[in-house]
Amino acid sequence: xxxxxxxxxxxxxxxxxxxxxxxxGTTRVADATRARxxxxxxxxxxxxxxxxxxxxxxRTGMIALxxxxxxxxxxxxxxxxxIAAAERHDYRVMLEQxxxxxxxxxxxxxxxxxxxxxxxxxxxxxxxxxxxxxxxxQARPVVLLGERSFESAFDHVAIDNVAAARTAVxxxxxxxxxxxxxxxxxxxxxxxxxxxxxxxxxxxxxxxxVDPALIESTRRFHRADGAEAxxxxxxxxxxxxxxxxxxxxxxxxxxxxxxTRGLRIPEDVAVVGxxxxxxxxxxxxxxxxxxPDKEYIARQAVDRLIARIGDRELAAVDLVxxxxxxxxxxxxxxx
Amino acid sequence: xxxxxxxxxxxxxxxxxxxxxxxxGTTRVADATRARxxxxxxxxxxxxxxxxxxxxxxRTGMIALxxxxxxxxxxxxxxxxxIAAAERHDYRVMLEQxxxxxxxxxxxxxxxxxxxxxxxxxxxxxxxxxxxxxxxxQARPVVLLGERSFESAFDHVAIDNVAAARTAVxxxxxxxxxxxxxxxxxxxxxxxxxxxxxxxxxxxxxxxxVDPALIESTRRFHRADGAEAxxxxxxxxxxxxxxxxxxxxxxxxxxxxxxTRGLRIPEDVAVVGxxxxxxxxxxxxxxxxxxPDKEYIARQAVDRLIARIGDRELAAVDLVxxxxxxxxxxxxxxx
DNA sequence: TAGCCTCTTTGCCACGTTGCAAGACACCTG
DNA sequence: CAGGTGTCTTGCAACGTGGCAAAGAGGCTA
Numbered sequence: 001x002x003x004x005x006x007x008x009x010x011x012x013x014x015x016x017x018x019x020x021x022x023x024x025g026t027t028r029v030a031d032a033t034r035a036r037x038x039x040x041x042x043x044x045x046x047x048x049x050x051x052x053x054x055x056x057x058x059r060t061g062m063i064a065l066x067x068x069x070x071x072x073x074x075x076x077x078x079x080x081x082x083i084a085a086a087e088r089h090d091y092r093v094m095l096e097q098x099x100x101x102x103x104x105x106x107x108x109x110x111x112x113x114x115x116x117x118x119x120x121x122x123x124x125x126x127x128x129x130x131x132x133x134x135x136x137x138q139a140r141p142v143v144l145l146g147e148r149s150f151e152s153a154f155d156h157v158a159i160d161n162v163a164a165a166r167t168a169v170x171x172x173x174x175x176x177x178x179x180x181x182x183x184x185x186x187x188x189x190x191x192x193x194x195x196x197x198x199x200x201x202x203x204x205x206x207x208x209x210v211d212p213a214l215i216e217s218t219r220r221f222h223r224a225d226g227a228e229a230x231x232x233x234x235x236x237x238x239x240x241x242x243x244x245x246x247x248x249x250x251x252x253x254x255x256x257x258x259x260t261r262g263l264r265i266p267e268d269v270a271v272v273g274x275x276x277x278x279x280x281x282x283x284x285x286x287x288x289x290x291x292p293d294k295e296y297i298a299r300q301a302v303d304r305l306i307a308r309i310g311d312r313e314l315a316a317v318d319l320v321x322x323x324x325x326x327x328x329x330x331x332x333x334x335x
Numbered sequence: 336x337x338x339x340x341x342x343x344x345x346x347x348x349x350x351x352x353x354x355x356x357x358x359x360g361t362t363r364v365a366d367a368t369r370a371r372x373x374x375x376x377x378x379x380x381x382x383x384x385x386x387x388x389x390x391x392x393x394r395t396g397m398i399a400l401x402x403x404x405x406x407x408x409x410x411x412x413x414x415x416x417x418i419a420a421a422e423r424h425d426y427r428v429m430l431e432q433x434x435x436x437x438x439x440x441x442x443x444x445x446x447x448x449x450x451x452x453x454x455x456x457x458x459x460x461x462x463x464x465x466x467x468x469x470x471x472x473q474a475r476p477v478v479l480l481g482e483r484s485f486e487s488a489f490d491h492v493a494i495d496n497v498a499a500a501r502t503a504v505x506x507x508x509x510x511x512x513x514x515x516x517x518x519x520x521x522x523x524x525x526x527x528x529x530x531x532x533x534x535x536x537x538x539x540x541x542x543x544x545v546d547p548a549l550i551e552s553t554r555r556f557h558r559a560d561g562a563e564a565x566x567x568x569x570x571x572x573x574x575x576x577x578x579x580x581x582x583x584x585x586x587x588x589x590x591x592x593x594x595t596r597g598l599r600i601p602e603d604v605a606v607v608g609x610x611x612x613x614x615x616x617x618x619x620x621x622x623x624x625x626x627p628d629k630e631y632i633a634r635q636a637v638d639r640l641i642a643r644i645g646d647r648e649l650a651a652v653d654l655v656x657x658x659x660x661x662x663x664x665x666x667x668x669x670x
Numbered sequence: 671t672a673g674c675c676t677c678t679t680t681g682c683c684a685c686g687t688t689g690c691a692a693g694a695c696a697c698c699t700g
Numbered sequence: 701c702a703g704g705t706g707t708c709t710t711g712c713a714a715c716g717t718g719g720c721a722a723a724g725a726g727g728c729t730a
Contacts, residue, residue, distance in 0.1 A: 004685095004686055004687085005688095014709075014710090015709065015710050015711075016686090016687085016688095016710090016711095017688080017710055017711075018688065018709060018710075019709090020688055021688095021708090021709080023687095024688080026688090026707065027708085027709090028707065029709085030707080030708060030709090033709080047451055048686085048687080049390070049451045049685085049687070050389075050395070050451040050452040051389035051395060051451065051685085051686080051687090052386075052390050052684070052685070052686035052688090052715090052716095053388075053686080053687055054385075054530065054687095055384070055386040055390050055686080055687075055714095055715050055716065055717090056686080056687045056688050056689085056714085056715055057687085057688075057689095057715090058715075059384070059634075069415070070405075070411055070414055070418070071408065071414070071415045071613070072681050073406065073411075075490050076405055076406040076408075076411040077406045079405055079406075079430075080405050080432065081405045083405070083430070083604050089688070092429065092452075093430075094427065094429060095414075095428075095430055097415065097457045099417060116337070116382055116383065116384045116385040116386065116716095117427075123712070138414040139609065155409040162459070162682080166673090170504070194606075222611060223614075223616070223617040224617075227617065233489060245608040250616075252617050253617055255617075255619065256617040256618075256619065256621075259619045259620075265673080278406070278514070278558060279455050279587075279614050280564065281558070282558040282559075282587050282588055282590075282591040283618070283619070284590065284591065284618070284619045286591075286595075293536060297728070320678040323644035328711080335482045339715095339716055340718095341716080347680075349680090350679065350680050350681075351681095351716090351717085351718095352679075352680055352682095352718080353678085353679060353680075354683075355677090355716095355717065355718055356679080357719090359717095359718075361716045361718090362678085362679090363677070363678070364679085365678060366677090366678080368678080368679080376691050383716085383717080384715085384716050384717070386715085386717095387685090387715070387716035387718090388716080388717055388718080389685095389717095390684095390686065390687085390715090390716080390717075391684085391685055391716080391717045391718050391719085392685090392717085393685075402705080448703085451686095555696090562711075601681075627717095642722070648701070
């Protein structure tokens with residue numbers, strides 16, 4: 001049986017309350033007393049019981065970060081940044097994976113079940129619908145990451161996806177490319193929709209026609225999806241001379257196919273992605289990408305969530321995270 | 336204020352105890368009563384309070400997985416598998432990052448502080464020393480992942496690193512390579528040491544000399560470290576014709592340098608890694624690697640940890656996870 | 671119809687902690 | 701030396717749940 005405040009108190013010859021005062025540091029304690037208590041704590045190896053503390057305090061000091069897949073580099077990097085941001089508030093982060101739409105429901109439900117385990121939730125899941133979020137939000141504060149069509153009701157942090165996509169495509173246009181494909185479109189995915197909008201807007205602004213045959217949908221955002229989409233594009237009559245991928249991982253998959261087919265990057269096909277994951281910096285060739293400020297996103301999301309935990313009545317805000325084009329050899333040619 | 340069992344009980348016209356019986360399902364409850372209680376739960380949006388439940392039950396249903404860096408693909412994939420394995424036992428996984436040796440101490444300490452938050456810990460951190468683990472292990476069950484020189488004292492799951500390294504290097508020897516370099520050696524890292532042992536053993540068994548100049552140490556296991564180590568190897572007089580990297584990420588970094596220097600893979604330099612991360616399947620060329628069974632590792636670690644939570648007196652076991660060579664184009668030539 | 675048995679439901683209490691507010695004590699000022 | 705001030709310590713109670721064992725209800729057998 002682990003030692004409790006009572007045991008420590010007995011050993012140090014003080015009341016349990018004083019032990020608590022020493023441990024939490026909220027109240028003034030005489031140096032001599034503190035020393036005695038600390039020694040007793042050390043001797044007994046006392047550790048505060050988190051469950052009891054949580055129960056008494058009415059909060060757990062934990063927030064949940066819900067992502068589709070932890071082993072997608074973007075989310076892993078985001079998770080890392082989120083954990084770091086939460087740490088500064090003395091909060092811990094519990095990671096939840098939704099995997100896929102179907103599974104997501106189950107998970108979200110599970111998260112809701114054990115809800116009292118978290119003080120708040122950061123959702124970076126794409127599959128979750130408005131009603132799901134709403135039902136969760138009744139119970140506890142929620143911050144959403146990524147675009148949402150129903151964003152106004154909740155705190156929300158994202159890059160400007162239309163602008164990001166436009167910038168990426170404009171970069172390809174500036175290189176003189178005229179058959180620019182897109183990989184990653186998804187009708188039921190808000191972020192993807194905005195990126196498609198940015199893509200078509202950029203083309204139209206440049207006076208280029210939008211060819212639906214050059215817009216490839218993918219079921220998910222995996223390397224394999226990017227590879228398959230690229231293969232489909234190449235199997236059409238006239239291949240593209242550039243491709244804008246809605247994520248770096250898709251782009252890496254697309255490049256895989258291009259290599260396999262013996263096409264040169266960027267001479268035959270230029271490739272640009274979004275996310276700026278580390279893989280892209282070391283791929284062959286290194287990947288041009290739109291780099292969202294993940295630290296900013298994580299920090300804002302955490303700060304906002306914790307503010308909301310403190311005051312449930314705060315008005316919802318939309319925060320736009322910075323993002324910038326990072327040009328590497330997948331578009332700019334071999335150095 | 337959230338609804339409690341008392342509120343539900345009042346509404347359903349039963350005692351709080353009956354509500355608890357319905358929720359936990361441990362005791363028989365008449366169908367009519369159950370229906371009434373469930374309706375009241377739904378109406379009030381009642382959710383069990385995790386803190387109170389943990390306090391009463393004396394366990395939290397959470398385990399910690401401690402890894403160096405979550406955004407290293409291997410650990411992200413391992414985390415994913417661990418979360419899935421834990422889920423089958425109705426356990427949740429809390430992820431902790433140690434980042435680096437120094438930071439690790441702080442984290443481990445923090446984990447120990449809040450110790451009662453977890454029922455057990457799975458350590459996949461390389462920087463942690465025996466004394467650290469021992470101090471933690473006093474408080475709660477621990478399972479170690481990866482090689483340890485002090486393994487006998489704790490439950491422990493790992494691949495056979497010597498055999499894995501030998502297999503990888505033997506593969507390069509079989510291809511006729513004669514100047515086989517190694518990237519990733521670290522004197523103070525048990526896993527790295529065993530891999531170096533496997534490397535030298537394979538060379539000696541094949542009658543090849545071990546050239547210390549071909550063994551590159553790296554401070555960490557990042558892409559950049561692999562890239563730099565490869566550059567150092569190439570800057571020496573005679574370049575290697577093959578390189579065995581102690582992780583896929585190192586290998587991807589090494590390939591980056593090879594591409595930059597205009598060397599062909601595998602014609603000029605064959606590359607093999609360890610970990611079988613997804614990146615390697617889509618790199619250019621796809622990476623030959625030793626594939627450890629991550630699902631096995633995660634499952635065994637979780638099963639073992641939970642068994643130990645149930646019985647603290649279990650004898651420590653060493654479990655060897657399967658691993659196999661996966662040959663791709665980074666060694667076998669362009670298809 | 672009494673007695674026994676099984677199935678349900680319940681009351682009591684403790685898990686370990688901390689908020690609150692009062693109590694104890696020493697010391698200082700006038 | 702009384703009164704006051706500030707510092708430090710304490711007792712009490714409650715957070716919400718579930719283990720235990722006993723009480724209650726209803727039905728069946730003899």
